[in-house]
Amino acid sequence: MEPLNIRFCGFGGQGIILSAITLGTALVTKRGLHAVQTQSYGSEARGGQCQAELIVSEEPINSPHSAKKDILVAMSQTALDRYIGDLSPDGMLIIDPMLVTETHDTDVQVIEVPATETATKLGNRIAGNMVILGFFQELTGMLTKDELLGAIEELVRPEFLEINTKAVEAGIELAKRHSLEA
Numbered sequence: 688m689e690p691l692n693i694r695f696c697g698f699g700g701q702g703i704i705l706s707a708i709t710l711g712t713a714l715v716t717k718r719g720l721h722a723v724q725t726q727s728y729g730s731e732a733r734g735g736q737c738q739a740e741l742i743v744s745e746e747p748i749n750s751p752h753s754a755k756k757d758i759l760v761a762m763s764q765t766a767l768d769r770y771i772g773d774l775s776p777d778g779m780l781i782i783d784p785m786l787v788t789e790t791h792d793t794d795v796q797v798i799e800v801p802a803t804e805t806a807t808k809l810g811n812r813i814a815g816n817m818v819i820l821g822f823f824q825e826l827t828g829m830l831t832k833d834e835l836l837g838a839i840e841e842l843v844r845p846e847f848l849e850i851n852t853k854a855v856e857a858g859i860e861l862a863k864r865h866s867l868e869a
Contacts, residue, residue, distance in 0.1 A: 690744040691829075692753040695816075696770050697762030697786070699728055699735045702816030705842070706760070707739035710820060713830050713838035714743050723751045736766055743829075760819055761787050762802065781823070783815060798826075798865065805857050814854035821858025826866075832859060 693710070697703045704726045711722040721744050728737030740756070742748050755775040761767035762783045771791055774780060780790065784799040800822045802815035817839070824835045832855070839851050 690742055690746075690748065690753070691758070692756045692775075693741045693743070693758045693760065694738055694756045694770055694773065695741070695760045695762075695819075696736075696738040696766035698766065699737050700813065701737075701762050702813060703737050703762065704728070704739045706816045706820055707741045709835070709838050709842055710823070711741050711743070712842060713834050716841075717834035717837060718830055720745060721748050723748045725751050736763070736769065738766065738770065760823075762815065762819070764788060767791075781819065783819075800858070800861060800865075802858070805861065806854055809850060809853050809857060811850045811854075814850050817851045817854035818858040818861070821855035822862045822865075823858075824855070825859040825862030832856075 695703045695706045707724050711724045714720045715722050723742045724739060726739040728735060742753055756773050756778060757775055758779045759770060759774045760781045763786050767787050774795055778795045780793060780795050780797045782799055783802045785801060785803045790797050800819055802818040803812055805818045806812050806814040820835060824830055824832060835855060836852060840848060843851055
């Protein structure tokens with residue numbers, strides 16, 4: 688496996704950083720892969736731009752940065768606008784169509800995941816990040832549902848476990864429907 692470079696981006700309060708930490712933790716502790724995670728965010732506690740990068744590899748990783756990303760997960764238009772240039776020409780762009788409406792006519796594969804809409808229907812808009820993780824798990828097969836849920840159980844507070852589990856399951860169902868349509 689070549690190193691996989693993933694960037695999650697959006698705004699503070701969407702769980703962008705938690706997404707990268709959760710996925711990285713699951714891949715390291717459940718799959719035995721190597722991972723490096725970095726993050727940055729604006730000075731605002733919520734609402735400011737934030738991003739988290741995750742590099743995953745079967746081999747040790749020597750640098751926490753990569754020039755081009757293989758996968759860009761964008762959960763806000765301003766974040767997409769800022770980071771689209773870092774996506775590899777053969778990369779994959781995953782967007783939340785409720786929050787990202789312009790993909791700049793990119794030639795990469797664009798996958799729309801109605802994460803915020805789905806999480807809102809489940810009762811907590813903030814769980815959109817977990818919808819994305821469930822979708823990612825099913826789409827890529829890099830880890831199992833149980834491995835992802837195990838990492839979530841380790842990382843989130845108990846009072847959020849039920850909604851996050853439902854959101855992951857909803858994301859998995861969205862990916863299954865996406866696979867049938869593709």
